[in-house]
Each structure stands twice: as C-alpha cells, then as structure tokens.
Amino acid sequence: MSKISAQDLASYAAVIVASVALYVGWDQARIGRNQQHADVFPVVQLRSHYVVEPIDDDRTVRHLILSASNEGVGPAFIGAGKWSINGESIERVSDLSKLFPEKLYSVNEYQGGFENFLIGAGESEVIWDISWPNTPQSRPLIEAFMKDFWKMDLEVCYCSLYERCWMTQYNASNPRPTQVKSCPE
Known part of the structure; x- marks a missing residue:
C-alpha cells in the first residue's frame, strides 16, 4: 500500500484551490457582462x-x-x-x-x-x-x-x-x- 506524502496532498489541494479560483473568476466575469448589459x-x-x-x-x-x-x-x-x-x-x-x-x-x-x-x-x-x-x-x-x-x-x-x-x-x-x-x- 502506498502512502500519500505531504507533497502529494499539497499538490491535490493546489489543484482544488485553482479549480475553485477559476470558477469564481469565470462567474465574476459572467456577472460583470450581465451588469454591463443591464446598465x-x-x-x-x-x-x-x-x-x-x-x-x-x-x-x-x-x-x-x-x-x-x-x-x-x-x-x-x-x-x-x-x-x-x-x-x-x-x-x-x-x-x-x-x-x-x-x-x-x-x-x-x-x-x-x-x-x-x-x-x-x-x-x-x-x-x-x-x-x-x-x-x-x-x-x-x-x-x-x-x-x-x-x-x-x-x-x-x-x-x-x-x-x-x-x-x-x-x-x-x-x-x-x-x-x-x-x-x-
């Protein structure tokens, strides 16, 4: 059985954080576009x-x-x-x-x-x-x-x-x- 190292955990956490940040950035851009159209x-x-x-x-x-x-x-x-x-x-x-x-x-x-x-x-x-x-x-x-x-x-x-x-x-x-x-x- 292989052990997950601290480095692997940090890598997985970084991927998850990057994915969440990407989604938040995309969502903010979408909201900004909608606001521009509403204005x-x-x-x-x-x-x-x-x-x-x-x-x-x-x-x-x-x-x-x-x-x-x-x-x-x-x-x-x-x-x-x-x-x-x-x-x-x-x-x-x-x-x-x-x-x-x-x-x-x-x-x-x-x-x-x-x-x-x-x-x-x-x-x-x-x-x-x-x-x-x-x-x-x-x-x-x-x-x-x-x-x-x-x-x-x-x-x-x-x-x-x-x-x-x-x-x-x-x-x-x-x-x-x-x-x-x-x-x-």
Missing part, C-alpha cells in the same frame, strides 16, 4: 395619443399622434418596423390617408423617423402626427376612421449598444418586448 438596457414602448387642441376661441383640431418612447436606461437603436391596418401595409402617412373615409381630409400630416434612428434613454420620438378640423361634419368621419385605426398592427425592432435586439408591438396582448436574434433588414 444600457433599452425598453421601447409604442403609444398613440388622440387629443383635441384649441386653435382659437371657437375652433379646435383633432390630433392622432403615434410615438415611440424609450423607458429603459440605455439608448435604443430602432431597426426595422412593419405597420398595417386591416391587412393594408402602411409605409408613410400618405398611405394612411388612403384609409380615410371619403370626404375626410387631414389639415396637417407629419412623419418622423420609423426606421434606423436612435432614441436616448427617457426620450420620445414622434413617428407621425395627423390632424383634422374638429367640426360637426368631420367628427363622424374621424370616428369611423378611428374604429379601423385601433385595429392597427405595428411592430418595431430595436437593439441595445451590445447588439441585443427585441421586437415590440402596438396593441399586443402581451406588451413585453420579445428578444430576437437581430432586426430584419
């Missing part, structure tokens, strides 16, 4: 605003505004977006005008960025803004359009500084962004 984690929300704005004492305008806001702690790089109403693909605000009821004309249309822009943490970006005169004649037409508008499907892909990407949706039953491998081109 720049963007969360993009899509919101619509339907407001009445006074022009003067007796006239008002109705605005329909769609905006994207970054509620996270890091910048969001907006990649690609898809937008449709009742299966009709919408590329621009002018495409949306085609869905207006007959005799409903907008007074003002603004379209900001919808793809390939940056939203800083805590910032918001107007994607588009449409306004109509708020008259007794236009109200039923606007309401008819709004019934279709609330059926809108909109999804936007965005990424963090570390190229982690998510897809967020408007009118989704689950408002949580879904992580994706990358944003579509």
Whole structure:
C-alpha cells in the first residue's frame, strides 16, 4: 500500500484551490457582462395619443399622434418596423390617408423617423402626427376612421449598444418586448 506524502496532498489541494479560483473568476466575469448589459438596457414602448387642441376661441383640431418612447436606461437603436391596418401595409402617412373615409381630409400630416434612428434613454420620438378640423361634419368621419385605426398592427425592432435586439408591438396582448436574434433588414 502506498502512502500519500505531504507533497502529494499539497499538490491535490493546489489543484482544488485553482479549480475553485477559476470558477469564481469565470462567474465574476459572467456577472460583470450581465451588469454591463443591464446598465444600457433599452425598453421601447409604442403609444398613440388622440387629443383635441384649441386653435382659437371657437375652433379646435383633432390630433392622432403615434410615438415611440424609450423607458429603459440605455439608448435604443430602432431597426426595422412593419405597420398595417386591416391587412393594408402602411409605409408613410400618405398611405394612411388612403384609409380615410371619403370626404375626410387631414389639415396637417407629419412623419418622423420609423426606421434606423436612435432614441436616448427617457426620450420620445414622434413617428407621425395627423390632424383634422374638429367640426360637426368631420367628427363622424374621424370616428369611423378611428374604429379601423385601433385595429392597427405595428411592430418595431430595436437593439441595445451590445447588439441585443427585441421586437415590440402596438396593441399586443402581451406588451413585453420579445428578444430576437437581430432586426430584419
């Protein structure tokens, strides 16, 4: 029977200590990487605003505004977006005008960025803004359009500084962004 020498015991102990140190170092690096990602984690929300704005004492305008806001702690790089109403693909605000009821004309249309822009943490970006005169004649037409508008499907892909990407949706039953491998081109 062979005896284990003190030198052998010291060697075994050194291997065990080195293994534990390696694991602790690896775990600390993993925690550090996760902390870095958490420090720049963007969360993009899509919101619509339907407001009445006074022009003067007796006239008002109705605005329909769609905006994207970054509620996270890091910048969001907006990649690609898809937008449709009742299966009709919408590329621009002018495409949306085609869905207006007959005799409903907008007074003002603004379209900001919808793809390939940056939203800083805590910032918001107007994607588009449409306004109509708020008259007794236009109200039923606007309401008819709004019934279709609330059926809108909109999804936007965005990424963090570390190229982690998510897809967020408007009118989704689950408002949580879904992580994706990358944003579509």
